[in-house]
Amino acid sequence: xxxxxxxxxxxxxxxxxxxxxxxxxxxxxxxxxxxxxxxxxxxxxxxxxxxxxxxxxxxxxxxxxxxxxxxxxxxxxxxxxxxxxxxxxxxxxxxxxxxxxxxxxxxxxxxxxxxxxxxxxxxxxxxxxxxxxxxxxxxxxxxxxxxxxxxxxxxxxxxxxxxxxxxxxxxxxxxxxxxxxxxxxxxxxxxxxxxxxxxxxxxxxxxxxxxxxxxxxxxxxxxxxxxxxxxxxxxxxxxxxxxxxxxxxxxxxxxxxxxxxxxxxxxxxxxxxxxxxxxxxxxxxxxxxxxxxxxxxxxxxxxxxxxxxxxxxxxxxxxxxxxxxxxxxxxxxx
Amino acid sequence: xxxxxxxxxxxxxxxxxxxxxxxxxxxxxxxxxxxxxxxxxxxxxxxxxxxxxxxxxxxxxxxxxxxxxxxxxxxxxxxxxxxxxxxxxxxxxxxxxxxxxxxxxxxxxxxxxxxxxxxxxxxxxxxxxxxxxxxxxxxxxxxxxxxxxxxxxxxxxxxxxxxxxxxxxxxxxxxxxxxxxxxxxxxxxxxxxxxxxxxxxxxxxxxxxxxxxxxxxxxxxxxxxxxxxxxxxxxxxxxxxxxxxxxxxxxxxxxxxxxxxxxxxxxxxxxxxxxxxxxxxxxxxxxxxxxxxxxxxxxxxxxxxxxxxxxxxxxxxxxxxxxxxxxxxxxxxx
Numbered sequence: 001x002x003x004x005x006x007x008x009x010x011x012x013x014x015x016x017x018x019x020x021x022x023x024x025x026x027x028x029x030x031x032x033x034x035x036x037x038x039x040x041x042x043x044x045x046x047x048x049x050x051x052x053x054x055x056x057x058x059x060x061x062x063x064x065x066x067x068x069x070x071x072x073x074x075x076x077x078x079x080x081x082x083x084x085x086x087x088x089x090x091x092x093x094x095x096x097x098x099x100x101x102x103x104x105x106x107x108x109x110x111x112x113x114x115x116x117x118x119x120x121x122x123x124x125x126x127x128x129x130x131x132x133x134x135x136x137x138x139x140x141x142x143x144x145x146x147x148x149x150x151x152x153x154x155x156x157x158x159x160x161x162x163x164x165x166x167x168x169x170x171x172x173x174x175x176x177x178x179x180x181x182x183x184x185x186x187x188x189x190x191x192x193x194x195x196x197x198x199x200x201x202x203x204x205x206x207x208x209x210x211x212x213x214x215x216x217x218x219x220x221x222x223x224x225x226x227x228x229x230x231x232x233x234x235x236x237x238x239x240x241x242x243x244x245x246x247x248x249x250x251x252x253x254x255x256x257x258x259x260x261x262x263x264x265x266x267x268x269x270x271x272x273x274x275x276x277x278x279x280x281x282x283x284x285x286x287x288x289x290x291x292x293x294x295x296x297x298x299x300x301x302x303x304x305x306x307x308x309x310x311x312x313x314x315x316x317x318x319x320x321x322x323x324x325x326x327x328x329x330x331x332x333x334x
Numbered sequence: 335x336x337x338x339x340x341x342x343x344x345x346x347x348x349x350x351x352x353x354x355x356x357x358x359x360x361x362x363x364x365x366x367x368x369x370x371x372x373x374x375x376x377x378x379x380x381x382x383x384x385x386x387x388x389x390x391x392x393x394x395x396x397x398x399x400x401x402x403x404x405x406x407x408x409x410x411x412x413x414x415x416x417x418x419x420x421x422x423x424x425x426x427x428x429x430x431x432x433x434x435x436x437x438x439x440x441x442x443x444x445x446x447x448x449x450x451x452x453x454x455x456x457x458x459x460x461x462x463x464x465x466x467x468x469x470x471x472x473x474x475x476x477x478x479x480x481x482x483x484x485x486x487x488x489x490x491x492x493x494x495x496x497x498x499x500x501x502x503x504x505x506x507x508x509x510x511x512x513x514x515x516x517x518x519x520x521x522x523x524x525x526x527x528x529x530x531x532x533x534x535x536x537x538x539x540x541x542x543x544x545x546x547x548x549x550x551x552x553x554x555x556x557x558x559x560x561x562x563x564x565x566x567x568x569x570x571x572x573x574x575x576x577x578x579x580x581x582x583x584x585x586x587x588x589x590x591x592x593x594x595x596x597x598x599x600x601x602x603x604x605x606x607x608x609x610x611x612x613x614x615x616x617x618x619x620x621x622x623x624x625x626x627x628x629x630x631x632x633x634x635x636x637x638x639x640x641x642x643x644x645x646x647x648x649x650x651x652x653x654x655x656x657x658x659x660x661x662x663x664x665x666x667x668x
Binding site for chain 1: 358361362365493496497499500501502503504505506579580581609612613614616617618619620621622623624625626627628629631632633635636637639640651653660661662663664665666668
């Protein structure tokens with residue numbers, strides 16, 4: 001029998017990337033008992049503290065001075081913060097809150113972990129199909145390297161994908177899975193990278209173009225649509241994740257939505273509809289709808305934390321490799 | 335590293351109990367490639383066939399002669415069918431489609447499996463909190479005996495409970511989980527045991543009383559309410575299952591619904607509402623609603639089959655003991 005995980009051992013968590021999602025994860029973890037936030041990195045530096053980092057002081061330092069590398073004690077300024085934080089001991093798991101720009105960036109980060117012989121849990125909230133496919137290619141290396149990697153563990157892919165995978169079981173054949181999200185944020189500047197990733201999904205844009213846009217370019221674009229981004233048939237990894245889980249061909253999964261960058265109220269209720277045919281040959285649609293008052297940060301970071309905990313359990317049981325949000329039930333973190 | 339399961343090895347499935355749910359599971363499995371239905375038992379007999387049983391001929395024999403023990407070949411008439419089917423080789427997993435009447439019955443069945451030294455996967459679609467608690471007491475014996483037992487794997491507990499467990503991750507604290515089901519069946523006689531279990535939840539009834547009712551008694555009761563059963567604050571294991579998963583105290587989980595025994599149309603759309611408080615101190619409610627055209631059989635047997643497959647994977651990896659629908663993601667069966 002495989003080793004049972006030690007449920008009492010707190011998870012020592014690192015966060016890579018300290019934009020909106022990284023900061024939200026830090027806040028969220030600070031209020032849980034069984035996870036300790038011990039490491040953080042941004043482009044210009046990193047901070048490590050085995051007794052736990054303080055989200056308020058980290059956020060202040062980051063906002064005032066531009067990098068967590070200015071943290072005292074524990075901060076280190078470095079242009080190669082990622083390469084330097086990986087060998088730091090005592091981190092069980094990392095949440096990759098890095099913008100995946102360019103689209104090969106997350107895979108290149110994972111290769112750095114592999115190259116350094118790091119063992120533990122990695123969880124991303126990646127979006128694009130092609131980005132997940134790059135990670136699939138790394139599966140044998142992850143197995144061999146002793147890394148338990150969970151991909152697509154935010155809201156979509158993530159919570160909504162997992163809900164679809166679960167709901168699918170009422171059916172014999174899945175005909176269509178449609179994810180429609182509404183995101184409302186009052187200040188797009190707090191989610192610069194996320195908004196650029198969204199813009200990269202618009203017709204006529206790609207990740208390289210979106211990355212190259214100045215803040216002024218983005219303001220000008222948003223001014224044309226009253227601050228809203230309308231996204232249809234996005235390249236979203238929900239499709240490959242549901243295909244990998246065996247649930248349906250990826251062509252039957254579509255993702256779209258509306259992002260309002262000038263209003264915290266959601267322009268529509270985020271939902272996933274799962275349409276299938278039952279063994280009694282009835283066609284029906286299950287629907288999972290998120291409460292409008294839940295923010296993107298809550299719907300991304302909460303599930304990601306649950307998958308981190310699930311990944312930690314898998315890791316302690318000796319399960320390494322690549323897993324998706326549709327294969328693993330996230331575990332509650334108290 | 336724990337052994338990886340052999341994904342190509344078909345799951346050899348047995349079904350204990352051959353009422354409405356057992357027959358539905360047999361039909362559902364017949365249309366999947368990676369699971370083979372090889373064993374079935376009812377009160378008066380059992381049938382085993384390593385190459386697979388035929389659901390149509392089984393159902394005909396059962397309806398015409400009253401027991402699968404009359405099957406040819408492979409049928410055996412026996413008053414101790416359960417005790418005799420357990421030692422039959424070649425069954426990886428059993429779906430316990432037995433009515434849990436009396437309320438200790440499923441636990442007593444599990445003890446028979448343990449006493450005979452059987453190893454494999456057991457999955458139930460049990461309903462009552464107290465029944466799951468009895469199984470919790472058997473956890474050490476299941477671990478020691480090499481049985482991977484998944485409890486509460488139907489619709490509720492089951493699909494809706496798992497959806498609640500998943501949805502909970504958007505929140506820091508769960509305030510209320512409310513499951514409301516609508517069931518419409520044209521012919522309650524096909525689900526005699528299920529209807530008796532429902533009646534046992536009505537004010538003034540308990541499982542012993544419900545079990546003792548004649549079909550005429552039930553007809554008389556249903557005549558008073560135009561064939562509908564209104565159920566509130568039911569003793570339903572969704573509460574203990576969500577508590578065991580750490581999500582919220584059981585008092586915050588309520589289950590109720592309406593069963594129409596004279597109409598296949600559901601009297602209301604089955605749903606679960608998950609209300610919580612996010613880390614940003616917002617109160618919100620996520621909702622998962624089942625399509626009305628999905629039957630109880632589809633929503634119970636489909637998820638149960640997914641949990642059987644997940645349990646088979648866990649078992650092959652050496653994970654034994656008691657698991658719930660809120661801890662394990664069901665696996666798709668092709």
